[in-house]
Amino acid sequence: MAGMLRIHFTPADFLRVRFARSPDPMWEAVLGLHVLTTSVDRLPARLRLWRNRARGRARQPDVRGAFRLLHDLAPSDASYWPDFLTPAESEEGLAAGLRVLRETSRARLEREMREASRHRPLPAWTRRLAAGDRTLLDDVAAAVGTVHGGLLAPDWSEVEAAGAADRAHRMEALEEGLGAVFASFTPFVWREPVLSAAYPQDVTLRLRGRGLRLVPSFFCHTRPVAIADPGLPPVVVYPLRLDESHAVHENAALARLLGANRARVLTALATTRTTGGVAMRLALPASSVSGHLTVLRNAGLVASERAGMYVTHRLTPRGRHLLGHLQEDVGRPGRR
Template sequence: MAGTLRIHFSDRDFLHVQFAKSPDPIWEAILALHVLTSPEPRVPVRLRPWRRRARHRTGTDLRRTCRLLADLAPPDAPYWPDFLTPVESEDGLAAGLDALRATSAARLAGELRVAAHHRNLPAWTRRLAAGDRGLLGQVADAVRDFHTRLIIPDWSDVHSAVAAERALRLDALDGGLGALLASLPAFTWRDPVLSAPYPHDHVLRLRGRGLRLIPSYFCHTTPVAIVDPRLPPVVVYPLPHRESAPPPAPHLAPLLGANRARVLTALENTTTTGALAARLSMPDSSVSGHLKILREAGLVESSRSGQQVHHRLTGRGRALLGA
């Protein structure tokens, strides 16, 4: 990777570090666009099934939507305009799209001017830079349509994977915020600087504003940072690679059923529902149902620690696995 992202913390910044509770719908839309429009060999294996499904769903009208968005945020661009990913999308797609449509003319012009320094922009973006509100509405509609038609069908997988990542980071928080920062995939923590590979050298000085960290299902290369220093600092980062759960022993499936046997086998180590669901590529609700039955059978025990519930095998459960 050509450069490094360096995020400089002050003592005050530690008071304002936030960790996203759920996937950010607009960030996921833009980053999924990159998965869809990148050559398949550059896409991680875990995202290729989604890419194939999405390409199958992409008709003529949606191809036009993808071209419009890719003109503003192509996958190989070192920068794309920050107005495409408003901070308000943390409150949901509708709030984010409202903020996108309300982008000021001055901000449109300024951010597109920065983008033009990095690459040649299509001619139609001059109208957008001039403050064309109708064209800006088309950009917002394109984000909405892309998200609704290509991401919503797989949103439970996205949500489960991000929830599992959040659970792992909150586990690391037991050792303090420094331990959480040190545990972030793709990052290196050397107090007071958090760094990661990046397309070019970029320094982000937090200056007491804190940092919002957003794990992303579709982010698959390097972390992405909001560039404008006047905006709230945000860094989106890819989910770590996780080994798939081992297959259950042959004697378990006839006794418990295939999926319940998978859940029991994956509980070799203490874990949360979200982490277990992500590892098994199963919906949270299904995993919760299997855990309830395994708990009632005395094979699993669960305990709450703050907002998290951890599950582990009982002695009986371990004996059954080893039978």
């Protein structure tokens, strides 16, 4: 039965709202699996493309095993899945999140697995996890890491770039106040002091001065997802804002300016990469990538530095500025 998520703010909560800088790796691992098990006709175009690319990766034996294990704990049609899979510490990175997951207490495992069993039948092996089996808990953590590395990592620069664009949009709205930011969240309706959205069931989240951390998600596409336990720090993951046609026009504008492959190289450096990493990401010869990097570096768009045996490349402020302006230009009415 469809319900509503209602988030109640107090004046103190407005002072403690935080916007994550990028999508969270552990939330994305779970939500990425959900995309693979969701009917294609329910997905936006960008996720249909990702799903087509990722299905081949999902057939790798280690990824397939990790997929099955996590699907038992957090299937896409579940109205509840355990909060220990997405610890708050993962905002510091995947390694920090996996470390905390492995340290989940037996009491919490038992409590959250019992709650999951109230919503759906669970496979027999989960009873050992609920009893605090540390080997199984390590397996769960390893499965999250495998899914992230095997399914998401090849496209993580795209995920981060989309997250950065979403954050820029929210910060622009912030010029009109926090209420304007809340009004910019498409899945939500803002009627002060309550932020609400469609949800699998009726849930009321009273912040009571604790504030709220809002996390954009590339793979969350229909409705937000909130931490279920009211005793944990409040976190809501929401579908990031991405204009499909806008992204196509932006890539086309960049290609016209720099040439198709050079534009692809520049875009790939939303995340710092080595020459080989860019070549692998784009399926281009390393020698070709090296030539494009030289041109971009000479233009002041890319900076390179040696790190041990490798040379890493990243966008300079000028490079990021260029991408930002292209994004603004193609988004203005009347521009082509």
